[in-house]
Amino acid sequence: MTSICMYFEVHQPMRLNHFSVFNIGDHNDPKTSYFDEKLNREIFEKVARKCYLPTNNLLLELIRKHDGEFRVSFSLTGTFVEYCERYMPEVLDSFKELFKTGSVDMIEETYYHSLSALYDDMDEFEDQVKMHNQMIRRVFNYRPRVFRNTEAIFDNRIAKKVADMGYKGIITEGTDKILNRRSPNYLYRPVNADIKVLLRNYTLSDDVGFRFSAKQWPGYPLTADKYAQWMSHCEGDLVNLFMDYETFGEHHWEDTGIFTFLEHLPSEVFKQNYLDFVTVSEAVERYVPVGEIDAPWAISWADEDRDVSTWLGNDMQHSCFNELKEIGRKLRGDGHKDLLHTWRLLQTSDHLYYCSTKGMEDGAVHAYFSHYDDPYEGFINFMNILQDFKQKIN
Amino acid sequence: MKVAMIGWEYPPFKAGGLATHCYGLTRSLADKNAKVFFFMPKTKHKPSSDKKNLKIIEVGESEIFPYDRPDSKEIEGQFFEAVYKYNALVAAKINISVKNDGKFDVVHCHDWLTMKAGIAVKEETGTPLVLTIHSTEYDRSGWLYPNQWFIDIEKEGMEKADKIIAVSNFTKNVIVDKYGISPDKISVVHNAVHPIPEGQKQEIVLFLGRLTIQKGAEFFLQAANKVLDYEPNTRFVVAGDGDMLPRLIHQSIDMGISDRVIFTGRLTEDEVKHIYGISSVYVMPSVSEPFGITALEAISAGTPTIASKTAGFSEAFKNCLRVDFWDTDEMANKIISLLRYDPLHRTLSSEGRKEIDIFTWDRVADKTLDVYNGVM
Structure with missing residues (x-):
């Protein structure tokens, strides 16, 4: 039996306002808020209509139609849940409805979808994971057993920390950098941790x-039966299909046939012998690791490089990242609750992603996800805000 | 391939991008085994060619320049006549050359100044006509009061040309929209640059260009005024000459920043290279900019560049900053950011220089040859 494990990442960042050098230090003007409320709301409502609501409805139908045998997992970021609660509570309700079926699992991550796992000490990371844990408990009354770090960023240190925090499983990219020609279709064990x-x-x-x-693409058009056949030819215990939830209806619009594909996927999978669906928790309960992986340097699921160069690939990104860490050193333990929340919203990895100067294919993907004209605009805006924020805490 | 190219300026003398373009293009064409006869007015600068395939032929003398306006004081009423006279001389010279040495495969003109000659040669000998548009009357007038006399010449040339090369999609659209030319007749070939070495950077923010309404130097000074409130040690250099110079000097005095702004006047080729090299920021706030070779020159010298959003080069170039020419707050925001944030400056400088490598005259020559082959 080979199990198909589908997990969807559900995240929206709090995008920033236009903030020029002339706004730095101008703390009396209420208009100089860091976050672009209007843009954020527009994007969230658009994606909710195109993706979250219709896809949730479809998944609910499919789970009921297949008596709970069709199973999926989600990771919802804290910022995403804040969006739901602020603008469209019905989106969160539909996730709760899905969760109630018992065929849906929830995954842990940092509340702010941040790069805090890469800081020099891991206190901030641990705090953000705990915040996420409390949020999931509050909304779903559930404690996740599997962890996935922002953009699947993973190294030995992160694995050890997450294992020490009591999680049974951790998600990352099946890149050859750690597999060395082994198959991604099995569970593995880090060299230094029990997870x-x-x-x-x-x-x-x-x-x-x-x-x-x-x-x-030679595989075009991709149909559910073709895809189910490809999976039936896979060797191994587990086929992990991890992707952004916005794949459905947003990255690929409805007219591409993406919903039809999803609609037929479970029944086509069940036509194949020896295929079933599992959640991430079931995957780690059912299967045993077949080998060790060693990740002394951080990997991720992003871009062709599959490392952290997407967020920390140039000088501009490094300097913003260092500013964020510097602010944290001053702020943590200070007890300024509202400032702490703002600092953490600024840690969302997307702000660094917008400053990436990677060319070629990745660059096109980056431009698609960015509301800035270019990475330099993204940097100027982000850095101006960080400078202003530094003045506020001094 | 035998090409009669009709130009107006050629290094060592240059007034604008036209000279740079003709120099880069003719030399690269010659390297690709095209025989190029470059016709231009006789000047005291004596341009010469060290290439076997490239002949520079000086024709008569001319008192006008490609960026002159008929209201320029020195030439006044003789302006139109001088244009016609030069064009007639060139056409006659080319026709003699045809009689003696055989026909050209193509005749290639640049901008309005030499269009009449190109049309005459085409009508006399049946040689296909290619026209490169570096700027239109709308650009040069800053879209304020375009002169119909230039527009009529340009329109006639565009209509009679077998193929038009536009230096950007921006310019292609102007040719289609304002001159009613079919887009199928127009190929876009972006310009190139001969890289300039980087110098010892100083806190200098540079404007370099003709001081005409088209180039938007007054917006540069407005931005400078805002920058100086926050970064009072910055120096601003306005390099170039033009009819707006007195007005710009007054503007800087009125704003009380004349001690921070240096007007250099017209610079020599070496001085231009030097100032690109030592500047920290280059600003090109053009009201209308068909291409903007100067931006690529600055970037090649490792100088991050802030350019008008509509500038033609930026269609094909990623690593620069963009502003609306009238948005001097945003211009100042970006100048200050470049002065304050080293990582931004470093990244733009290094990524920009990497990207410049694609903009070679070799590529321009290849694309121009494609156009020639299409009309033969």
């Missing part, structure tokens, strides 16, 4: 996430 590692099958995941509507 099971789930590895994304990036070929099959990206067939849906990136290539589904690419007409020049």
